[in-house]
Amino acid sequence: MLSANGGALLGDIRATTVSGRGFTPEELVDNTLDRIIFISASADPVLRQQAEAFRKSIRGVLLNYGNQCVRSNHTTIANRLRDVGHPELTKLLEG
Amino acid sequence: MAGFTTAMPTSFKVEILKAVHNFSNPGGNTFKLALGKASGVLTGTYGAATTSYDNLTSNSDELPNGSGYTTGGNTLTSVTPVADGTTAVCDFDNTTWTSATFTTSGGIIYNDTASGNPACAVLSFGGDQQVSSGDFQIQFPAATASTAIIRIA
Numbered sequence: 437m438l439s440a441n442g443g444a445l446l447g448d449i450r451a452t453t454v455s456g457r458g459f460t461p462e463e464l465v466d467n468t469l470d471r472i473i474f475i476s477a478s479a480d481p482v483l484r485q486q487a488e489a490f491r492k493s494i495r496g497v498l499l500n501y502g503n504q505c506v507r508s509n510h511t512t513i514a515n516r517l518r519d520v521g522h523p524e525l526t527k528l529l530e531g
Numbered sequence: 532m533a534g535f536t537t538a539m540p541t542s543f544k545v546e547i548l549k550a551v552h553n554f555s556n557p558g559g560n561t562f563k564l565a566l567g568k569a570s571g572v573l574t575g576t577y578g579a580a581t582t583s584y585d586n587l588t589s590n591s592d593e594l595p596n597g598s599g600y601t602t603g604g605n606t607l608t609s610v611t612p613v614a615d616g617t618t619a620v621c622d623f624d625n626t627t628w629t630s631a632t633f634t635t636s637g638g639i640i641y642n643d644t645a646s647g648n649p650a651c652a653v654l655s656f657g658g659d660q661q662v663s664s665g666d667f668q669i670q671f672p673a674a675t676a677s678t679a680i681i682r683i684a
Contacts, residue, residue, distance in 0.1 A: 442684035446539040447672040451656040455665040458629060467670050474673035
């Protein structure tokens, strides 16, 4: 113990897996949101309400840009597939 | 019994006082998270008595190279330690192994810069985590006085 009330402490991590695919933007955003906006369990109810509203807003922004990243990356991959003579494979990126 | 137990290595507490580790970013040390094998095939025991990443490799308990894993583990992006109230907190960004096929039961965060690869944390994943042609992500807690991955209160 470094003092009567303290010490060196270790927090809890969380391990998440998905198989047969990568993480979706929704999953990545939800996995990250607590690191951006952490609302204490002991927070004042009014502050908590405001924080939760802000958290919801930030989630929407992150999700929007996450989805844009996916679409942009699909564009890049589609062009590379066309460049190497496999335009038919770009259909795999649709939907 | 072989396996991982989430713990802060005792050696790490001593090393903090000897200024072995620098979590600043930029300008600090390089920290990595190495993954161990599935619980059924581990031969070593990892917890508070673990001193180094080398403990994992000497027992051949690290995941092998390939299938989305590179021996030595993922480099972690450290966030420079700050104070939250009267508690000093350390943080890392979430880290992901992509296009991965493996089963792991725990890992060791270690200092890749310091001599001897000293361990900073031993992590149990609460059982075997299996990923097949997918992604495996470790999410670190929020950097607060009550939750941060490494904190000194």
